[in-house]
Amino acid sequence: MLTFLPEVPSAESQNMEPALDRFFTLSLDMLGVMGSDGYFKQVNPRWEKTLDFTTQELLAQPWIELIHPKDRQLTLTQIQNLATEPDPVTFKNRCRCADGSYKWLLWNVSLDREQQLIYAVVRDQTERKRSKEALWDSEERFRCLVENVKDYAIYMLDPEGRVSSWNQGAESINGYREDEILGKSVSCLYLPEDVESGKPEKELKEAAAVGRFQDESYRIRRDGSCFWANATITALRDRNGRLRGFAKVVRDITERKLTQEALQKAYDNLERRVAERTVELVRANKRLRREIIERKQMEKELRDSEAQLRQQTQQLQQALHKLKQAQAQLVQSEKMSSLGQLVAGVAHEINNPVSFIYGNLNYAEQYFQQLLDLIELYQQYYPQPSAEIQAQIQLIDLDFVTLDLPKLLHSMKVGADRIYQIVRSLRNFSHLDRAEKQPVNIHEGIDNTLLILQSRLKPCPGHPTLEVVKEYGDLPLVDCYAGELNQVFMNILSNAIDALEESFVMGYCSSGHGKGQIRIWTEMINADWVAIHIADNGVGITEEVKQRLFDPFFTTKPVGKGTGLGLSISYKIVVEKHGGHLKCFSSPGQGTEFAIEIPLGLSSQQCCCQSLYQERVGLVEQKDRGDTERERKNLLLKSVGIP
Ligand SMILES: Nc1ncnc2c1ncn2[C@@H]1O[C@H](COP(=O)(O)OP(=O)(O)OP(=O)(O)O)[C@@H](O)[C@H]1O
Ligand SMILES: [Mg+2]
Structure with missing residues (x-):
């Protein structure tokens, strides 16, 4: 390769050739030698890498054709300047790549006048140029932004707190023009009392210490008026951390504060x-x-x-x-x-x-x-x-008188006897003289009551004879109120007669082949209790009537006939006065039975009983035969309690 290099006459330089050749190959910059014919004489491999042409392609075309048409004139001028300039010439231009794009190149060229060769060291500046442009762009944009922001005061302070830049927003918020404020201390924007207390310095110090400081407080305008400011101070440092100044962004929040205050007031008011x-x-x-x-x-x-x-x-x-x-x-x-x-x-x-x-x-x-x-x-x-005597004998029919007179006297005696019995029964029935409980013969009481009711039992236009069937058991004397117990017998027997009469009126009798019958039977329930049953075969009682049987004033009989008191009083006498029970068994058409159950009381221990009563009556009849009439009379009266 180095064969293209001009020959260097010195021996030292000849020794350096391999080293130079190596540098030529290693260089990160493009190295080239151009001849006066306008062609490259030699290029290092960096040209291929940068422009993407092969070395042959680069050597085969005039190098000026690689230059952007717009930069060719400037390039040629600079090349021409070599002739007059003793120092190398530096210039920039755009050079075409194999794909047709251009790259910015920085040329440093010098002329070998003797050999008429141009030596060029060319550096690809495309990236640098691009980033520079980008930086400029962003700076420009930022500047425009800052400049044009009106709602925010954005300004810079130097490390001592003097204003070094001022945007339109700062002017409109603080009232100072840029030329008025630049170089002035930021303190002029604070209230005098804040300045006095060293607030501006403290804020800068704080921002410098921690990088940022934020505050909301009153600031003063150029015209002396105040406003609420929200300020943020940011410390600016260079790469080495040296403090270069501060960026300050201030916003007028008076309106917001007022609204807030109003809101707070309203809130306080509301709370109150x-x-x-x-x-x-x-x-x-x-x-x-x-x-x-x-x-x-x-x-x-x-x-x-x-x-x-x-x-x-x-x-x-x-x-x-x-x-x-x-x-x-x-x-x-x-x-x-x-x-x-x-x-x-x-x-x-x-x-x-x-x-x-x-x-x-x-x-x-x-x-x-x-x-x-x-x-x-x-x-x-x-x-x-x-x-005359014979005529009189015939007249009076002496034979008949002789025969009839004893009969007549006998029947008179029977009649008188009967009257005695009735008198005794009547006295017994009333028992007016006995207010205390006394041993009483129950059967006697029943008989006496029946005697009084005799007339009602006899046949009458409404009904034939009402039959009374007595089946007395062997009862002892019962401790009771005789008069009141007789009253109970009277009520129950009267009701039975009423029921029988009613059944005849209605045209039927529940039993007894059309006969009205009252059955009375007595018995010992146990050693301490006796029971008296009085049953009739009359109309019977419905369930509804049975429910109210013992209610005072309850009656089914026509007005004037019944008061409805008979059974209620009987109940009282039996249950309350004698501690007994009064029961009723009946259903319609089936007749009625009342059972009176009475405790014996003390008399049960006494040996007096019904048989004694029978005996007493028997005694009267026996004595009647043997004793004189007066004795008989006295005995009879005594037996029925008449002294
Ligand atoms: N043996 C009976 N057969 C049918 N009904 C009866 C019988 N005994 C009582 N009664 C019914 O019970 C009702 C109440 O009887 P209670 O003796 O209390 O009153 P009374 O007979 O109507 O009136 P008083 O007895 O006061 O004159 C009677 O009206 C009757 O309807
Ligand atoms: Mg009655």
């Missing part, structure tokens, strides 16, 4: 109102709670008083009920007591005349017998009486 309202609400809430408590209290009181009222109403109802019952009882007992008094009165009044009759009947019989005996004696001694 909320607080006031909250206080009011708390108060109202307290009031409400108090009211609720008071209301609840009132409601409770109301409920209490309601309950009290209900209780009072209930008590009143109970009292009324009791009153009604008491009234009913009073009416009934009044009724019974009147009946008892009447019965006792009648018994007493009848007792005396009957006593005369009964007492004298025996004498009468005796006297009659004596008279008859005397007549017989006369007939024996005077078989032929006078005509």
